[in-house]
Amino acid sequence: MLNKLSDTIYYLANQEDRERPTLGLICGDQYSLIIDSGNSTQHAKDFLQEIKKLNVPPVRYVVITHAHWDHFLGMNEFDATVIVNSQTYKMINEWKRYSFDDISLQQYVKSNQMSTMCMKTIQTDMPNRDSFKLNSPDVIFENTLSIDLGNKVCILEKIKSTHTDDSTIIYIPDEKVIFLGDCAYGTTTNSLFHYKQSMLLPMIKDIQKFDAEMFLLGHESICDSNEMNIYWEELTSASRVVKSTSLEKAIELFKVENNRDPNDNELFFIKAFVNDHIIQSQ
Incomplete structure (x- = not known):
């Protein structure tokens, strides 16, 4: 609806x-x-x-x-x-360039070109997928x-x-x-x-x-x-307090800046920005 x-x-x-x-x-x-x-x-x-x-x-x-x-x-x-x-x-x-038969889909998942959820959705909700382009x-x-x-x-x-x-x-x-x-x-x-x-x-x-x-x-x-x-x-x-790959330092800085603990959303975001630093450092 x-x-x-x-x-x-x-x-x-x-x-x-x-x-x-x-x-x-x-x-x-x-x-x-x-x-x-x-x-x-x-x-x-x-x-x-x-x-x-x-x-x-x-x-x-x-x-x-x-x-x-x-x-x-x-x-x-x-x-x-x-x-x-x-x-x-x-x-x-x-x-x-993709083919959508089962063998091809499984290969894409194996090579991280496609998620498992994507494969399952295609298999369930795309009729005639063997010939789909x-x-x-x-x-x-x-x-x-x-x-x-x-x-x-x-x-x-x-x-x-x-x-x-x-x-x-x-x-x-x-x-x-x-x-x-x-x-x-x-x-x-x-x-x-x-x-x-x-x-x-x-x-x-x-x-x-x-x-x-x-x-x-x-x-x-x-x-x-x-x-x-x-x-x-x-x-x-959350972003302001994340300056490195250290979650502990970010949380401590948040407490100093805001005079309180981060709420659940803010803690989730802090962890995500820390992960971004980890990825950038790899």
Whole structure:
């Protein structure tokens, strides 16, 4: 079931148990635009089935927020122009070489080209996968792109991110709504979960220049300005105290700076920034 954010913005909520991120639908007077295409052909079909229940203009565009499998593997199901930034384009094109039979999938998992969850999702939710070949995106932009759907402008921008190097966000000015994809999350490298510390403040700056009141994230669904500000504050306060690979020193510095122990979120973030230092030192 689609959630209605306004008369022109809808979203299909994330399903963490199935590794399905939030998918968005923006409707103008003439056309509609979709944000992310889902983690499989079945995810995309489920989304399209829900859209059919609405009286909205035809879907003309699909924007992929970044080149992680759960956000683009449903791409082939949409009879629309697929838009990506140039870095996402290069990464998705790597997937065009993949085969999706069991032997190939198992080999990709073994060589760390694909997660086990990705393999299981493909096996479950992608019929005819033995002959499946991923399409290529249609429009590639470098930094920013504006799309007019008919009295409804969407601004696409490639931003710095703690999650990936190819993150695109989508801002709808008249609604003050922004789709962040996964850009505000951390990532895993060499089995260590971390936030890219050098990208944190530039990312926040890139996002906060937009006058947004509602934020849709890939795996949280929706947050208001107050919730996002709390998130930014906890992240930045954690980042400020991490200056080395020592968790103990970071926690001690946090206590000195804040006159209290870190809460559970802050402790999680501190550990993630420490992991980033460990990764950078390897």
